[in-house]
Amino acid sequence: MTKKASTLLIIFIFISMNCFSQDDSTYLPQEEIVIDDCANALNKNDCLSLKIEHEVLDIIESLFKKRNQEIDTLKTSITFNLNDLNQINDERIYTFINDKKLNKKFTKELNKRIAELHVLRVDNKKPITYRPKYFLNYDYSTSNNQLNKIPLDSNCTFKGGIIEETPLFPNQPRVDDLTDRRTFNSLMQQHIGSHFMYPKEAVAKNISGRVSIMFYVDKEGNVGNIKTRGPAPILEDEARRIISLLPKLQPGRQNGAPKKIPYSIPINFKL
Known part of the structure; x- marks a missing residue:
């Protein structure tokens, strides 16, 4: 047949x-998003990461309180890039949490909040041929009904845009x-x-x-x-x-x- x-x-x-090694890049320095809230920060990448993490935690905590948690480790991942106007592309935001009961509400709300971030400028802007992606990961343990951040491997530390081909x-x-x-x-x-x-x-x-x-x-x-x-x-x-x-x-x-x-x-x- x-x-x-x-x-x-x-x-x-x-x-x-989930995360990518960002050392020895032939595209360094990496593209860096500067949002309004981080305009005066010494480390713009750290500031952006903390801002997004704050939104992640706020959403998780509100959902976490509404049901008995069954997973002892919550893993979250976020991917997005910029559009032609150097703003976050709301059609290319992908978020995830490893809990089926939380994932739908979590992704819907987090996608909305990330899309609402206003980009002030983009440093080390790359040509459109090499449009970078931004990957962020936050993991938490849920022991004793409390959320505790789990440190990521150093290779997963957010350092700016990553160019994938x-x-x-x-x-x-x-x-x-x-x-x-x-x-x-x-x-x-x-x-x-x-x-x-x-x-x-x-x-x-x-x-x-x-x-x-x-x-x-x-x-x-x-x-x-x-x-x-x-x-x-x-x-x-x-x-x-x-x-x-x-x-x-x-x-x-x-x-x-x-x-x-x-x-x-x-x-x-x-x-």
Whole structure:
């Protein structure tokens, strides 16, 4: 059974990691956001981080009091970047907390508060081709019904904007972040479509469903550590086979240095 005899739906997702090493950057000095409240601060990055942390804590504490906490460690992550007017792009704010019962209200309120931050200026402004992202992380223990901050690894310390560049297919030119991701996505779909074969056994047994695929593109551009989760091993085997046939890619980069990047692709096998 070929791909023409079945329906194949592919969604390609780049997964940002929780924190990133920011040393030895070829893009230093890093882009720095200066908000109104931090205009006179000695360390603008520390001031911005503390301002956002204050909002995080305020939201968590209000939600925390309304239910019995079941998770002993709350982990939060925040990602955003700037728009063409050097203000925080309210369409590109991504927040998360590792508590399903809190996450919806937490992200809705925190996204709103971050979008309302007014940027006074941007120091070390980078060209639009290299539009940096801002990653912040705050972790708390919840012992004795109290929130206590957990120190992050020094590599996770906020130091300003980080420039991420997605892996590329061979001979794919770098243009800008959005174009590169869209082109990579299109080429990935072409690769999967051209190698996809619905397993005959699955057809005979009327097996269908969604297979989630996780893999890494390492610093050399090799694809590895392929993991799958789906309704049947036979569909998972087909998904792994397709990904294993990917060519050696151009590696992703962070601040100019090659970086191991994780990806996720759900494939729907539908008869």
